[in-house]
Every structure is written in C-alpha cells, then in structure tokens.
Amino acid sequence: MAHRNEVWITGVGLVSSLGADAREHAEKLFLSGSGVVPIIDETRYSPYPVHPLVPLDFSSQISRKSDQKQMELWQRIGVYAAGLALSDAGIAGDAALLDRTDLVVAAGSGERDTKVDCEVLERLGSREDAALLAKEVLPSALRPTLFLAQLSNMLAGNISIVHNVTGSSRTFMGEEMAGLAAIENAFRRIQAGQADRILVGGALNAEREDLLLGYEIGHNLWRGPHRLVWERCDEGGGFIPGSVGAFVVLEARAHAEDRSAKPYARIAAVETDRASRAPGQTVQALMQLFARLNAGSNPSGPLLALSGASGVEPASGEELVFLASLAVQNPEITVRAYGSLLGHSVEAHFPLGIALAALALEQGSAPPPFGQSDIERPFSGSVQHVLVTGVGHWRGEGLALLQAIE
C-alpha cells in the first residue's frame, strides 16, 4: 500500500441550539459536571418539537449585508460555522492558504419561500389553473436571487464568496448520506495526498415548515413532547430536527506541522456503506464497517461512541443492537447519542459527530449521560478513542474512528 498521510482536525466551527461556537459547546458538554438541558421549542411547529438555533450575530462572520440578503438561513448558519472553523484553524484571512484550501459540503434542499407557496396554494382554487400559475403567479411571486438560495451547491458557493475558500468546491447530497460522503471524501483525499487541507461540514435550519413537510411525508418526525433518542425508539420512533452548523478543517499532518497548527485529534479511519435495510441488515452492515475500521487501527481500552442515531425506527433500534454487541466485546465502551441534546441535523449530523469527537479528544473526557438509561452510563476515565456512528434515517451507514494525538 502506498504511503498514507495522517489526517488531523485543526479547526472546529460549531453552532447549534446549545451554543454559538466550539468553546461554548466544550464548556457546556464537558465541563459543566451535571450535564446540560436541551433547548427545545415545542410550540412553534406543534406537534413537532425542534431545537432552535441559538441567537447569532451573523455579521461577525458575514460582514456584508448584501451577502446576508442573498442567503436563506441554512446558508447563513453554514457560512457562519465555516468561518468559525477557518478562524479556529488559523486560516481565516490568509489569502494564500485559502486559495489552496478545498471545500466539501453536505447539503440538502435550499429553503423555499413558504409564503409564496401558500399564496399559490390558496390563490389557485382549481387545479385546472396551472396555466395561470405559469403566466401570472410564479413570475411575480418568485424572487430571482432567492432561487440561488435554494440550490444545494450554493452553501458552498457562499462560503467561497464570503470566506474566499477557492481551492475547489464539492457538494454532496442525500440526507445523512451527504454528511457521510463528505467526511469520507475529505478524509480519503487527504490520506492519499490528493488534497492537503479541506474545510468540510454542513448545516441544517430545523425551523422551516418546508423541511418538516419533506420528512413528515415519510412519517419520520417525532410528534409531541421532547424525548431522548433511545426513548423514542421504544415509542414508535421519529427524529427531532435541530438547527446546526458544523464544519471542521481536516489537514495532512505534515502541512499542519509546517504551519504550527494545533490539532484536536486525528481521524484514523472512515468507512461507509448502503445496507438494503431489510431487517437485520443495518446491524450486519455496521458490524462489517466496524471490522474494516479496526483493521488498521486497533483501539484498545475505553472507547467513547458518539452515536448519531436519529431516533427513527427501525434504523436506531438496529444501531442499538450493534452498540450492544460492541459492549459485549469491549466492556469499556461508553455511548452518547448526541441527537438527544442537539436534535437531528440530517446532512450536518455526521460532521457534527466528528466535531464533537474532536472536542471530546481535546478535553480527554466524555459528556455526562444524556438522560437516565441503561444505555448511556457515566464515564470518568480519559478518552483516547472516539467512534462516531452515522446511520441514516432511511439509507446510509457510516463509522469514523478518531484518536487523541499524544
């Protein structure tokens, strides 16, 4: 096998319902002792609870108002988090480095103008009025600039424009698979020497009726009062969307060392697959991925598993079977389903797990259990290895193994 570069995380940019940057997340997750209470809005989109974004001053990362106006909220969240990651990595404002930094984004649909949608639905009493829709309603109602806010690749486009990241730009789609593909692509390119430094991540604006509709036609949303991920599995399942922007800077070790960048952690391996989702197939796929993950890595001792479980059944139940089987082999495994606290962020959810793993390895500790259950047990040892799981609510399975840098 050819020489493989070590892949370091040298920057983390994180915004969610919990905090406005990585520092705030680290303090609340790892240093608060007793654990934090999730921030939930149960009324605005009732019966669907959502985790709303913490109030942000977008101007601190997107200085031009004209740029902000050209974006919908999901893009502003992503551009903000991307800017935090670049600053954290010490790349922000360094034109030469930015010109050689590649960009990989996991994105879903852009936001629709729901007011326009409602206007059209209510104005056209008869479905025979399609001609009217074409001739009168849409041309006057649609704002041309916000078309661009709807295109999946325009989160990446806006990051290039606002932060001047111009090495290259790729956007992956496909719900949770977008996040899995984005992290895997960035990791493998750096490992193989096809890229030196990649800004990778995604964003979700959970506070959108059009987003809720897209998932509710498949009955994937949790209805009613907030429950923890594992509790929802026992009660029919469903996910609670959470607004999140999560970006990390991945970098070849040699390049990070050359510019004296401080690493959070190394990514040792990323493996992904698509199981058919016939009963038992998700468990089997995860077991095989874990075997592949470990082939070159050999983690020993305590392992923190940051689970990206959505709470949608049967996917999350099968993931739990997989995690239980790991616990049989390795009694020192500690599970935390971070969606219990931050909600499910779909495309951004695996990048979010990678970002949280970086913080856990920097702190050397695990967050307190999210709620009372047999699944999430207290852990007070030193965290040296973190497993991040990503199981799509419908399709896609992935695992990543991260390690502390001695």
Add this chain to the structure above:
Amino acid sequence: MSNSYHDTRGRPRVVVTGIGLVTSLGRGKADNWTALAAGRSGIRPITRFPTEGLRTAIAGSVDFLDIGGYSAPALSAAMALAAGAEAITEARIGSPDAFPGPLYLATPPAEIEWPQRWSLYDASSGSGETGYKRLLAAARASEWREMRALCPFASVAERVAAKLGTRGLPVSISTACASGATAIQLGVEAIRRGDTDAALCIGTDSSVQIEALIRFSLLSALSTRSGAPAEASRPFSKDRDGFVMAEGAGALVLESHAAATARGAEILGVVLGCGEKADDYHRTRSKPDGTAIIGAIRNAIADAGIAPGDIDYVNAHGTSTPENDKMEYLSLRAVLGDHLAATPVSSNKSMIGHTLSAAGAIEAAISLLTIRHGVLPPTINYAMPDPEIPIDPVANTARAAPVRTVLSNSFGFGGQNVSLVLGAP
C-alpha cells in the same frame, strides 16, 4: 515511472470501458452520435406544462422514456438507469444487477413539486387549516408511499444503486452545471487511490418543469427565441441570447487500466486529467479576469501531465449565454495562447441544449465518441461570428479530424469549475 498502467506520476491510469447516453436527440450513443454528426437540434416547444405567456417556451426535454407521468426524480432516475445500463453492457463488466464498484451520481437537487404539493393540500380540505399547516396535517394523516420514495435527495441514487447493484454508499453530487464532470472526477480519484478497480459515473438532469424554467428565466439566463426552437441555442454567435434548458444523462464506466486489461476489456478512451477551481467573485458570474476558470483548465492539463499545445480539440461549456461564451474564450486564450487559433472549439449545447447537472458527463461521453469517430461535432446556428470570440467553432457542419486529446469544460453557478482531459486509448 510511467508505463501503460500508470501515468507519469505513478498513479493508476484510468480508462473508459463503457459509455451511455440519453439526450433530447434520443436514447443510446448510436442514435445520439448520428444526430450530432448531422448537426441536428433536439430543442422543441415544451408540451409538458402550459407555456402560454412565458418568454421562454422551448427546451430539450426527454419525453420518450416511459415513466408513467412526469416527475423530476423519476425521470432523472430513468435516464440515469438507461445511460448506466448502456455503459455497463458495453463494458461487459460484472452482471446487469451487480456492478463491481461505487456509483458517483450527478443529479439535480430534489424537492416536493407542485403536483405533490397540490395533492397534499387537496387531501386535507376539511381540516380548517391553511398553508403549510394544512400540508403538514395531510402528511400526518395518510401514507404517502410514492411521494416518499421520490422526494428524498437520495432517491435518484438509491434507485440507480439498487437496480444496477453498485457497491458501497451511492454518492450524489452537486456542483451545479459542473456536476457531471465532478462525478467523473470522483471516480478517477477513487481508482487512483486504489479504493476500487471500477466506478460508475453518471450525470443526469430532468429539470424542465415550470418552476425551474421560470426561475432561470427570471435570472435572464434563458434564450427567448421560442419561435425557432432549433435555432435558439447558438454558442459563440454574436446574436446568442441565453441557454436552452435540456434533459439527459451521460454515463461512463471507469476502470484502472490494469484491471480492464486483465479482464480483456476493450479500452474506449482514457481520462488523463481532472482540474477544478472555485470562484469567490459572484453567485452567477465568474471573476472578470477569469482566474477561476483558467485555474480549472490549467489544473486539468497539469493533472494530465501534458502541455497546453497537446490539446487537439475543446468540447466547450459553450452555453450560449453572452457572458459564459466570452469568458470561456478569454480563459482558453489565456491557457492555450497561440495554440488556440489552431484548436477547434465546439459546443454540443448548440444541439442538445444545456443539460445542467448532466452536462459534464454527457459532454465527456460525446468527447470520447469524437475521439473514436475522428469527427468533430459542429456548433450549429453559428450565423454571426462574434469579433470578441475569434475561434474555430466547427461552424454548422461536422468535420473529420484526427483527435487524440480533448479538453472538456464545465462551469457552474456558485463558482464551481471543472475541466477534464480525455484521451485516445
């Protein structure tokens, strides 16, 4: 060390062993090549939805596949499957339902469309709710299996992966109008890394629907020559007035040269190099100095390990918008220099329109057919040379010419630029 299985940098050489095509000119590369070589246009009046009162009422739509009523994801999947199956059959690789490698799929963003929004709205007419609350109430109250299978972003890739039996996580990519080229680049990189011996790279697009047409129209991006559909797309002509939306899919089976040779496959061409560069200037316009486009072309040529003078022919992005064609010329001029005067540059979009997410894959497929047949497809509707774009556009009729190395360009909104260098076996 370079040998037939590795390039000058010691990376596995990536070859093409299967090609598939669907465009408004027809299904399959034989029919498409005949039409392209004859300079035929696939642009027609739109019949899919009412266009009365719209300034643009033409497109290169694909209406000949049986998908039981139009929906964008269903048509995207059907075209991707048709092109993918054609490429796999030609490559004689794996079996029809088990392709031995990953899927890289360029596909337009998916979403709930108007007919679906209406059916939800109508289903909940007694609820007393309005707007999205009413849509959500309808979604909650019933099963929407068909809609649910169509609307996830992953749905097109899922259908293709399930049917063709590709391995691993199917990857859906969007780099706007460069997506098809990015799909090929992802396959090339995976083979060069040694992650796989084969990859199936497909670009597909089915965006001729009312809202997308109006939105592009509001951006003043579309040709308004609705009275003369076949003459509307006129890249590099001084009187060009915008692009024509179109549909289609292009597919390539990529393999490492070593693996293809070991199984006795016929080599149809080589992907010599891929280059990309992002632009930070504007959401729909490229930097006035063209540095991002120039960067993508230079990176592709450098990645191929050749010199600009080695390019025999350029399969242009050539959208027929005033801005693109001029910027593309200036960028080619910057990279190829005096060699540009001796290099034919033609645009397939003059005949098939702009297939958006699929364009990079479709045009890579046509570039390989160009090499294979030794015939340059023309830029049709080239009626009025633009003095600002002094190129040889292979005006109006195809031309026989030996071609070994083709540069194929794809540039997207959002500043995403990708160029490919394709070579003879």
